[in-house]
Amino acid sequence: MATTADDVDGVTFGDLGLGRNIESALLELGAIAPFPIQAATIPDVLAGRDVLGRGRTGSGKTIAFAAPIVELLMANGGGKKRSQGRSPRALILAPTRELAMQINRTVMPIAKSVGLFTTTIVGGVPQGSQVMSLRRGVDIVIATPGRLEDLARQRHIDLSQIQITVLDEADHMCDLGFLEPVQRILRDTAEGGQRLLFSATLDKGVASIIDEFLPEPAIHEVAGEDQSSSTIDHRVFIIDHRDKIPLIEHLVRRDGKTLVFTRTRAYAEQLADELEDAGIPATSLHGDLNQSRRTRNLERLTTGRVNVLVATDVAARGIHVDDIDLVIQADAPDEYKTYLHRSGRTGRAGKTGTVVTLIPKQRQRRMTDLLNRAEIQAVMIPTRVGDPHLDNLV
Secondary structure, X not given: OEEOHHHHOOOOOOOOOOOHHHHHHHHHOOOOOOOHHHHHXXXXXXXXXXXXXXXXXXXXXXXXXXXHHHHHHHXXXXXXXXXXXXXXXXEEEOXXXXXXXXXXXXXXXXXXXXXXXXXXXXXXXXXXXXXXXXXXXXXXXXXXXXXXXXXXXXXXXXXXHOOEEEEEOHHHXXXXXXXXXXXXXXXXXXXXXXXXXXXXXXXXHHHHHHHHHOOOOEEEEEOOXXXXXXXXXXXXXXXXXXXXXXXXXXXXXXXXXXXXXXXXXXXXXHHHHHHHHOOOOEEEEOOOOOHHHHHHHHHHHHOOOOOEEEEOHHHHXXXXXXXXXXXXXXXXXXXHHHHHHHHOOOOHHHOOEEEEEEEOHHHHHHHHHHHHHHOOOOEXXXXXXXXXXXXXXX
């Protein structure tokens, strides 16, 4: 069932069945009125149904599952004083630690508004504080599959009490090799529990999860939220290799936020350094950085201390910044799904954005095939430094 913005015109979060405390918390988060995906899914979640939501990054999925989960937990024994060792009743699985922490930043204030507690369980950081939080008692856990299984094996968390499980960005989880861990985790949760799955694509791995765990879901897809939407302008620049860095410097020398994708960690670091040397504040995000550096570099972008972030694909999956209005693919992707995930970093929440892909002449045919598979229409333009069309991008 597709929902458009016109369908939810004038609808409030209260109309969807959420209480006043949660409405107030959403208002403080800047959610004045429901997005289409929220209006479509929240009533079904509150009714206890399994939900399959298809919508690209930036369509408002986090609030679509967070707000009704909190409402359900509160209605079923929530809002009590924190009790030692209280087992969590809701679980939100995410593919990366960055995304898990991003989700928690939305879920925590909503939960807090009705006296519920959340915690994140992610790899890459010591587990001590996570174990202590579980011992104090939590209601909602936001986790990555690997660390969650580690703590479950050590008996620090009891998954059998989980009544509601959310899989966010399920296709990314399958891409990262988490299909089998996710299946094991779901099998350990309470029998007959409610499952909510959100994904941009529904390929083989995701389909197997749906077949086993969501036999009769309410299915919702947000109309007008796909990658070919008019909110995103796709362009492919055909360039000489020697022009790549000067072109990138020209494109990012502006006021808006830019995300630049590279294939390798080394090139991400090199390109960020070259932009800095050219007087353009930039930073990088890649797997060679420890968690504190990754968090700090991402914060430099979100707070506006830099306007350019150069990232690799896996690192960038934790980036959820609504005001990135330009994505540059310094290295063209090899797969159409990678293109979709990269371009999903802009044009978020109904805002406009531009995706520019830089390719050599000999890659035109491969790029055309990739765009066709992604169902993207993009203009291909032979480009050199100084061409006038470069100044009309964003």
